[in-house]
Amino acid sequence: MAEARTSTRLTYDYVTRTIARTLGAPTRGYFLLLGAAVGLLGIGIITLLFLLRYGLGLAGYSHPVYWAVFITCFVFWVGIAHSGTLISAILFLFRSGWRTAVYRTAEAMTVFAVMTAGLFPLIHIGRQWYFYWLIPYPNERGLWPNFKSPLIWDEFAIGTYFTVSTVFLIMGLIPDIAAVRDLATGWRRKLYGITSLGWTGANEQWRHYTRGYLYLAALATPLVLSVHSVVSWDFAMALVPGWHATLFAPYFVAGAIYSGVGLVITLLVPIRRLFHLEEIITVDHFENLAKLCLLTGSIVSFSYLTENFVAWFSGNAAERAAFWYRAFGPYWWASWTMNICNGLLPWLLWSKKVRTNITALFVISIFVNIGMWFERYVIIVVSLAGEPFEPWANAVYNPTWADWGIMAGSFGWFFMWFLLFVKNFPAVSISEVKEVLPPPRSKAAKVRA
């Protein structure tokens, strides 16, 4: 990928101050946003209380559609998480300098998205209060979870992913916290004092730090591929037509990164505007993200084609019926939303005009998110609804307030954490941005490979 050129006027000092400024006193706008997020979260919590008291029946489930919006959201959020690690770890290993301006946001997004996704398996089970039976622990009954079950694999995959990406985020933060610590005052100074773990920026520290960071990046990289592969096996391991496909792992990983990058753009645009980071997060950064979008988007569209081709080519009546039902059944609108948003939209990004037009990118990224949500909805709900094995057992499923309530709550939960983060920690990596700047007193701005 082409290296993003940051403007030459930038100096170390400027960067530190600009980014530190993002931690300045919150504006009314910020509080409005935060309020909205907490409000949504409140809705979610109330809905959850209802579900606990009366049972999952309040949601729209209808035999045989036994998984629906909750699992859709679960996969959606896990997917979102991926771009973070991709940008921070994989691009780091590829030494692509342009990531420096955006990876912090992406990575924070990862952690919070996993935190959100992790809630859904707990919410969607029938007896939430027994969730711990899914965790292996020795007990007098001699009972263990079933390690054959993809759900148990999930549990481990998500767990690992959450731990690693959290450590990765915190580690990356250390030098920056130190930097802002020196500018901060009051309780924040204390907070940063502790969280910067006594960082002085000594050469020794830098040497260990960069080594450690490298290893962590190496450790995180396989997770990008593994986690969503495992998630995809929740479906691929089942025999439901529309789920039961070997294609699923790569298909899901690509989709995940696609949606993730989408959300990164959606988040970066306002941050850049609000915190005046135009100098640091430049159009070139967005263009690179757009290219990533285009690539993964194309993989997704290709997967769609493959799915349908295999369904036809297999000659399997059930498979064919399932995909016919998808495209022309009562849920045609869902499948076509997904096809248009994920299949056609990315092709706009072939044009540089679009790639370099922030507004256009912002709009497209929104549609990418919608499209990817519907992809999961189609895969889960529609595959179950048009039961092709047993023609007698088919249903038309409609979500209820409970489904939407929990979903709203998940967005509230995510954005609450995210907003708190950007106000209290540098949303752009100070140290790494500096890395790609020309060292002081050197003439030409040259960029390290």
Add this chain to the structure above:
Amino acid sequence: MTDSIDRRRFLKVLGVTGAGAAALSSCGIGPEPTEKLIPYLIQPEDQIPGTATYYATTCRECAAGCGVQVRVREGRAVKLEGNPDSPINRGRLCARGQAAIQGLYNPDRLTRPMVRNATGTFEAIDWDGAMQRLSAKVAAARGKGIVFLTGAEQSSFGDLVDEWTAQVGGRRLSYEPFGFEALRAGNRMAFGTAALPTYDFANAKYLLSFGADFLDTWLSPVEFQNGFSRSHAFDAGRPASMAKFVYVGPRLSLTGMNADEWIAARAGTEGTLALAMAQVIVSQRLAKVPADASRLAGLLARHTPRAVAEVTGVEQAAIVRLATEFANSKGGLAIAGGMAAQYPNGAEIVAAVNILNYAAGAVGSLVKFGADLAIGRTNTFADLASLISDMAAGKVALLFVYGANPAYSLPGAFPQALGKVGYKVSFSSYMDETAAACDLILPDHHPLEQWGDSRPRAGVIALQQPVVQPVFDTRHTGDVVLRLAGRPGTFQDYVQSKWRARQKTNFDQQWMDALARGGVYAESPPATRAVRLAASLDSIGAAAPAASAAQDQEVIVFPHPVLHDGRGANKPWLQELPDPVSKIAWHSWVEVHPDTAAKWGLATGDFLLLKSPFGAQKFPAWITRSVRPDVLAVPTGQGHSAYGRYAQDRSANAFELLGTQVNSYGGRTFAVRASATKTGEHRKIVTTEGSPRERGRGTVEVLGLARAKGLHAGDHPFHYEETPEYASGAVEWWGERQHEKASIGNYQGDHPRWGLAIDLSKCTGCAACVTACYAENNLATVGEQLMQRGREMSWMRLERYWLTDEKGEPQGAVNSPMLCQQCGNAPCEPVCPVFAAYHTPDGLNGQVYNRCVGTRYCSNNCPYKVRYFNWFNYAERGGEWEAWPEPLSMLLNPDVTVREKGVMEKCTFCVQRIRGAQNQARLQDRNVRDGDIMTACQQTCPSEAIVFGDLNDRHSRVYELAGNPRGYHVLAGLNTKPAITYLARVVAQETPSHG
């Protein structure tokens, strides 16, 4: 009514099991602080705590008089099962019989006598007070007209009432909403006898039903269904193999959809068709025609196939073909009844069909006069009509109503007349429409709480004994009448005296036998009485009704298969049971042909306003090809204005459309002309119907008769459904590995592999099995609102796929019970994260409710979609979705856990019965024998289509059936290795097509 029985008495009834069927939610160990154990005062010697006792008695849900055995646990009746000793139902039972227990423990039962006070509202009264009032009223009403209205009562109770009414100068009237006047009139016309014959379905070689719904509502359904399956089901052993069944009628009923061919003759012309067939048989000498048949010549001459083809709408060729098939089968049986016997010309139709039977020589061989069916011996509708006019004229001072609800089945006329009656007394156990209009209600015991007997036919006297102590402060109406008559003793004594009169020698011995066997049954069926053609046959063959007028539609009102005349509507099991044909539950409907619907722009669920000269009602449309385009069909049963929480204000009452005038044969006409207008309202009617077409997925398999006959042992006509060649190697290898894994721990050694065989050519789709499953396994009823969301819990569902001819017109249907297949290689097991779904050593797909956390992955991965989830806590006391409001909870099976919310459940092959049998076998140091275990569905199935057993036992019946060449496994291609073998349906026509 509102206050339920107090806890103390409740527990006493429960005996020692504390909370009875304890709910899954009662987790944790140690006693719940409140839990008390109340011992018996005196231990009933015939009851062992924790062990069921069976009492033989008689089912009174209809007048067929089936014998039942009631399973009683700690003083609670928990399940009804057919009594094998009864010659009528041979140990089988229908859905209505299964649900009788919900009448016993119905939450809307009247708990004590009620009297209408000055303000016109009911208030409680004690029995003595009630009896005093009543005696006074009787004394006052003597000579001024005392009438005792009962249902079909050929019983000691009926005798007692007759004696008493005679004593006080009153009279008794028996009334069934769906009477059989036409049958008796028709028999009189043709043979000069008003008696009802028995029909030997089992030995027929060709069945031709003119509207008679003998599988669902007509006369004695369980008995007839059992016989029908013996003759109609394919059996390679029998020379005839299978009797073809042709149904003639304007719509396909449950009976009709079991036909091999449907002749949709114009409504009311069935008789003409029958005569035409007789004409063919006689003129072409197809059968050995009785000597006096010559007297038919004149009549038949008027009914040549050519002549009637026009009026009946059946092609001439078809008529000739049917007649030829019928006669050549050398065992043709034609039955007229149901709808055909409820037209204005019903009697003529019956007479005509009698003549067809006579001409073909079926009378005396398959149609046997002699055992006069009791249900036919009710008073005629004419008698009731005269009663109504008497009432209206104020000639009735005192009216007793027992076992009938005329205010519902005769809306308008009867309630009005009732207003003119001096004093009205109801003995109903529930606040039904009639009771609500009475002045005094003396709630009777439920049949399961009372002594009694009934004489359903010559040679059978069925005994009724109380199997539980009365749940409420009710009193046997027999005792009430005895008190009124000032006679000593209880009604039990009265019954015994009656029996003593019949049985002079060693009465006590015979009485004990009767108690054990559920009655006395004559060794040999009653002698067949020969009948000859009646002296005059002029009245037969009257012209068919005039062709339809202008806009009006022919509307036929038919009895609902399970709600029947409405008496089933207060039982949630029956409300939630999808109608076998339409698959609609909790609501009524009107059947509309697609062409008609297209004409009016109707969609299923759109309301039609039917306006007849007598009343107007709205019904949502169900669009189906199973009804003639020029006919609309509406079931009875719904639309109660009273009758408890489950029945009240639910849909519309079809009786409103009918008139109350008496027709030519003294019966009531159930067909009216009505205008139909689309109201614009729409309702999401609850239907469990998925795709009506099976789309060749191998869910059901159908064979042509010739093909089926050609099969030999070892054939695999459905082999193509098994694992394809290219995969078999891999599958075998995989199977081996699995087997090695499965030979450790609990899985070591030999175990049974429980399996089921279901013969689709026997299954009629009557749904008795479904209700039996509800009763045995504590399945919750979820109600209409949740059922609209597909939340029903029915572990066993009946899938009805139409069989269609080349023109796409339905020619009957094939019914397939779909339940957990207990796969040997189950997709549900590996995906469960907590081993709640796991494989038991004896080959079941175990479902451990208390381990289930409710991820529902198992259901997603189940290709049969037979797993059901507890979305709410249906056992929550007073909860919004409570399925067992007290005392309904008393019928919960203590051997089966009541599931908590958030738990998955499914068919267990009645594992509690398996374990029970194994425990008993161990106590006797033996192994479980084939036949020891019967699943609830198998036990009740009237057509004996289901067989349970051990597939590893080379000598078991199920093993033999599993090897039948007709056998196939649903979705075998998925390598699920199901334990259920389906035997393909066999149809008479050679090129069966299903969707």
Add this chain to the structure above:
Amino acid sequence: MVLWILASLLPPAVVFGQQAQPASQRYRAPVVNDTGSLKGPRQPIFFRHDIHAGQDQIPCMYCHSSAAVSSEPGLPSLQTCFGCHQVVGGSTPSHQAEIKKVRDAWRDKKPPEWVRIHALPGFARFPHMRHIKALGAQSCTTCHGDVQHMPQVYQVTTLRMGWCVRCHVEHKVTRDCSVCHY
């Protein structure tokens, strides 16, 4: 085996200082002065298993008659109690007082409401007859403890699934879930 489990489970205190004795030697039930100090819930009638089952050596199944043939052991009907106590009036005043309660209950046809001590959750099945068939009529103590020596019955074993499973493992009998849970 049974005794081994028993010994491993019962702290000495349970049997009031004295070790369980073989049934051959006569056991004398202690005089209980302070009923308040006894373990277990207070019953409507102070029925002493240690006197009936221990001292008088009445077999368990005399009262809990269906334990050997049915899944439920059953409680003695009041008739059974009265059968003896028609004649047996009790030796000490305190005994007489309690026995009077029985006679009154029989007179008023009001059976006492015993407090349940041993209860399994509704989803667990325990067929008593299978266990007695396998372990013998003396094996009640395995789960119910040394009732013969308890003036007032209380729960000595957890009756948790772990407790069941352990025994099933030791006896090498099935641990299949669907044997107990359905």
